[in-house]
């Protein structure tokens with residue numbers, strides 16, 4: 001067994017940790033206050049490489065390994081959790097487009113995406129279909145050389161300013177087997193948006209996207225007709241470990257800050273850190289985070305090896321956000337009244353991480369996947 005990053009990865013880790021602390025953390029609260037990111041700032045983020053991680057080099061990406069994608073996510077999330085969302089959604093879009101899109105669509109959208117000129121959202125959830133995503137009702141009807149799409153997508157990260165969305169729509173029978181994916185430019189006639197009042201991750205402007213007879217050329221279909229859901233699930237698997245690491249980065253930063261704080265805070269004549277009631281709490285959260293971190297990196301390592309990683313991905317997805325939210329909650333309490341303040345980043349991190357206990361699949365659904373992998377598909381209460 002080998003548990004070390006390569007020399008190159010360690011150097012990247014050091015430089016990103018520094019960058020997160022110096023450049024991202026000071027602006028973290030700024031986005032929470034409702035400021036919108038400019039096109040220029042998105043291009044600057046692209047220079048870090050966060051959009052092109054899995055974009056093929058011929059389209060301007062880096063095509064780095066999956067473990068490095070996880071490392072980047074964990075480190076940037078220490079400074080600003082929102083930036084991890086650009087990586088998460090960017091990875092899904094890059095994988096789906098690079099593997100299944102028409103060459104002309106790839107050339108346009110992957111190139112724009114890698115240089116930060118196009119944010120691409122992922123549109124699966126609907127008002128009446130979340131966990132049961134196979135139940136979606138948005139329809140895509142073939143009309144000549146086009147598809148015409150009508151329906152509503154709910155809770156879509158970047159709904160407020162994405163340039164395109166990979167929209168899942170029904171082209172065939174009921175259930176998971178009748179869905180297709182389409183790259184829909186969001187300046188198309190018939191598209192409208194509504195941004196939610198979200199408790200966290202406010203830079204991402206999560207919201208609804210409405211499609212009213214939106215016409216896209218047939219070449220914008222991503223992959224085979226009625227195979228969209230199965231293809232998306234492949235992209236989902238490894239991204240669950242990326243989500244775990246995004247949350248772990250925010251929680252680890254909070255624990256590091258809390259360790260420093262409790263060493264300096266004198267209570268009853270001694271540093272807080274010397275009380276076992278304090279130190280053991282931190283020790284427990286460090287242990288749980290390390291367990292979630294290990295399963296996340298193992299998942300990404302398996303993906304790099306081309307090996308199956310579905311169970312590890314689901315484990316990382318429920319453990320990472322849950323253990324992180326609990327760790328940050330403890331950090332807030334251990335800071336006393338200073339923790340219960342919007343001037344400290346702790347409560348913002350807690351709100352941000354909470355969203356990803358739900359987003360991309362809830363703990364119950366993840367445990368269902370772990371159980372399915374352990375017991376066999378015939379023992380699942382529901383089938384997709």
Ligand SMILES: Cc1cc2nc3c(=O)[nH]c(=O)nc-3n(C[C@H](O)[C@H](O)[C@H](O)COP(=O)(O)OP(=O)(O)OC[C@H]3O[C@@H](n4cnc5c(N)ncnc54)[C@H](O)[C@@H]3O)c2cc1C
Nearest residue numbers: 122123124125130131155156157355358359360361362364
């Ligand atoms: C921050 C955030 C970002 C998101 N970004 C996106 C995005 O970019 N694109 C997108 O398509 N979607 C996105 N979503 C939507 C997300 O994927 C769904 O919210 C999620 O899949 C759950 O679906 P639902 O909200 O409809 O809950 P429901 O499916 O209605 O579930 C409600 C509750 O019931 C539980 N439950 C459901 N079925 C079972 C079962 N069989 N057994 C036990 N318990 C069960 C669930 O665990 C949950 O606690 C995002 C959500 C959030 C919060």
